[in-house]
Amino acid sequence: MRNRFHFRPITLTAALALAGASVAACSSTSDGNDPSGAADIVATTNVWADVASAVTGKDVEAIITGDAVDPHHFEPSAKDLARIRDAGTVVANGGAYDASLYTVAEQDRIVHAIPLLDAEEAHDHEHDHEHDHGDHLPDSLDELEHAWFSPEKVREVADGVAEKAGGDAGGVDTRMRDAEAKLKSLPHVHVAMTEPIAGGLIWGTELHDITPEDYLKASLNHQEPSAAAVAAFLEQLENGEVDMLFVNPQSTNSATQRLADAAREHNVPVVEIRETPPAGQNFLDYFEQIVDQIADIAAHAEPSGHHDH
The missing domain is CATH 3.40.50.1980 (Nitrogenase molybdenum iron protein domain)
Known part of the structure; x- marks a missing residue:
């Protein structure tokens, strides 16, 4: 079965370089406490964009779009990384799934379904795919990579979006x-x-x-x-x-x-x-x-x- 979690080192290296080079330039305009910045929201995938749109009542942009794109193998451009880095709120899956994108954002700006990896952990994941599950389901929903198919996780993300970016999570x-x-x-x-x-x-x-x-x-x-x-x-x-x-x-x-x-x-x-x-x-x-x-x-x-x- 093909490796569906292949994050190329060059992608994460570029992400780190872009993030580091931009801290000084963006620190004054991307403050998480700035109301205009907080209102700016972007999602890593169209799945989470749809959830965020339902909460905020506005069209939330997704970086990875289209049903022909495999998010596991998505290689973000410098423009993609800049969009994530500059957003007031980032809605992400978490884990290794979309780590090539969200790792350039400050973690306190990210609404996520499962625990986040830092860039080093995401890089290590490329070389370590061993899992040891004693049963057919892991011990926690936090270990489910496809978190958007968990009703509980979708609710958690919707509530997080409402808290960080405003809106109403009641419908979701x-x-x-x-x-x-x-x-x-x-x-x-x-x-x-x-x-x-x-x-x-x-x-x-x-x-x-x-x-x-x-x-x-x-x-x-x-x-x-x-x-x-x-x-x-x-x-x-x-x-x-x-x-x-x-x-x-x-x-x-x-x-x-x-x-x-x-x-x-x-x-x-x-x-x-x-x-x-x-x-x-x-x-x-x-x-x-x-x-x-x-x-x-x-x-x-x-x-x-x-x-x-």
């Missing part, structure tokens, strides 16, 4: 609480993932992830799964042990394609979950659409022949 909070309630009301069914993109959606629910351990470990560590791991995954699909398969259509390879094809061949519903919404679709609408699809499949699943682990 209500929509996320409704989605969360719907997910938590679902019956016990088995799911599997070609990559752990849906972790936030199934957190705290009866949706039980039975992705084979060896396959999951390879996915978490951004490595190609072994033939044995793929075979074990295929066997689950063929034996009817999986009620729905989560697939990211923006991140495919020969293994994920084989798994998706096998699922469809054996009438296992496939839920496509994209890193970024389709062009022209608001993230909050897309989120609710996915939740409704999962709920519909789970409600009609026949959990016979399951073998809990």
